[in-house]
Amino acid sequence: MSAAAPTTADTTDDRVQHGAKAHTDGGWGLVPVQTRSERFHSTDPAAFPAVTGREVDWKLSPVERLRPLIDGPLDGSPYAYLARETPGAVVDWVDRTSNLVGSAGTPEDKASANAWASTEKVLSITLSGEEPSSITIGRSGLDSQPRAGHTVIHAEANTTSLVVLRNTGSAQLAENVEIVVDEGARLTVVTLQEWDDDAVHLASHFASIGRDAQLKHFVVSLGGSIVRVNPSAHLSGQGSDAELYGVYFADAGQHLEQQVYVNHDAPNSRSRVNYKGALQGAGARTVWIGDVLIGRTAPGTDSYEQNRNLVLSEGTRADSIPNLEIETGDIAGAGHASATGRFDDEHLFYLQSRGIDKAEARRLVVLGFLSEVIQKIGEPGLQERLIDALETELTGGAAS
Incomplete structure (x- = not known):
């Protein structure tokens, strides 16, 4: 206290x-220093102290390799993108003074604030209409110069929508993604990090979820040298619902990081967080930090978060830190779990005893472990493509 x-x-x-x-x-x-909701936030990078790597939000990140994005100059001009959309989904560049900009959240680290201040135009995705809609935004060829980005996704009241953000090619990118889910809307957002091996990507996602609205948010990180995607979900409306999922596969020398924050701020809100990852190859590194806050204004909350990591070879490291703060005694349920380990030998033995060779048995176990999350996306074509991508990761890295 x-x-x-x-x-x-x-x-x-x-x-x-x-x-x-x-x-x-x-x-x-x-306010105790460990209270997650009181972390400093600002859109001005100069308001943040210099990043040393000892800060709670940077201590597990390779800060020196991220310097150009944290406090260097960033190109914030509009970039080329490809959009595949259905009726009810509209995408366009808007001015940063748009009333939706800043409505879902504010930067909590210097890199996010640097991107916010550097961006010249904001990519706006608006979802409307009575029929389900979907849109896929593809980004590639952002080149190797440090760049800033800002995207706002707005799901209007009572809509049902899917947004896929696909990242490929080479990049040095710091960006903010705001997600506004109006009353009664159902929105699924999938962000795919399939970057080239040299890419560096720092992203902060801020979501505001209204009354009786639902957000399903997926982070799929497979490519890139350093990828750090930090989603925050603010359950601001009564009966709001958030499901935050993640799948990641770290190869040799790759750093994949996720810092998740769920803020229950309204009565009878619900959240589920489930991140799963695999590590393979010398120097493969993953970081997962999960913060859940159940505030005084959120009686009837139902929340659970978990992280699971599967180690496939020696020389890897997985950090997994779940945190839970509860400020009210009137909750439906709350809990968290974390586990990191190697293959279950019994699973391999079972499959091999039925005539499946070791390599195939290993592939089946890993795909079964990770595909559980992918199958919750609910879009068969995308799910199939991601399973294929995971198979490629499995066969491309070093065996255990």
Whole structure:
């Protein structure tokens, strides 16, 4: 709990209580430093201190390799994209003064703020109409110069929509993606990181979910040298629902990172977080941090988060840190889980005892482990393509 502020009588230049000094803001920790909702946020990169790599949100990231995107100059001009859309889905460049910009969230780290301030135009995706709609945005050939991006996805009330953001080719990209889900809307967003081996991608996704609305959000990271996608979901409307999924496969020397934040801020809201990853090859590294906050204004919350990692070879490292804060005693349920391990030998033995060779048995176990999440996308063609991509990852890396 927060400590009380000192009175005038006990205030000194060196205020110490139980061996702990007061915060530099002049107060006695009116908010505990571990409270996720009180993390500093701003659209101005200059408002953030210099990133040293010791900060809670950067300590597991390869900061020195990310310097150009964190505090260097970024090209924020519009870029070329390909769009495949159905009626009810409209995409266009809009001015950064659009009233939707900033409605879903605000940067919580310097790279995100740098991208926000550097962007000249915002890619707007609007979903409307009574019939289900879908749109796929493809980006490729962003070149190797540090670049900024900003996308706003707006699902209007009572719509049903699918948005796929596909990233391929080479890039040095810092970006923000805002997702606004109006009352009663059903939106699925899939972001695919299939970059070339040299790509570096830092992305912050901010989602605001209205009354009785539902968001299904998928992060699929397979390619790139360093990929860090941090989704935040604000359950702001009564009865809102968020399902956040992730699948990632790290090869030798690859760093794949996800920092997930779910903020239950309304009554009777529900969330499920399920991220699964595999690591193969020397130096393969994954980071998953899951923060769930159930606020005082969110009675009746039902929440659960989990992360599972499958280690396929020596020399890999998976960091998995689930966190749960509960500020009300009136909840339907809350929990979290994390596990990292190697193959289950019993599974392999079972398959081999039925005439399946070791390599094929290994492939089946890994695909079964990861495809559980992919199958929740609900779009058969996309699911099939992603399963094929996972098979390519399996056969392209080093065997255990």
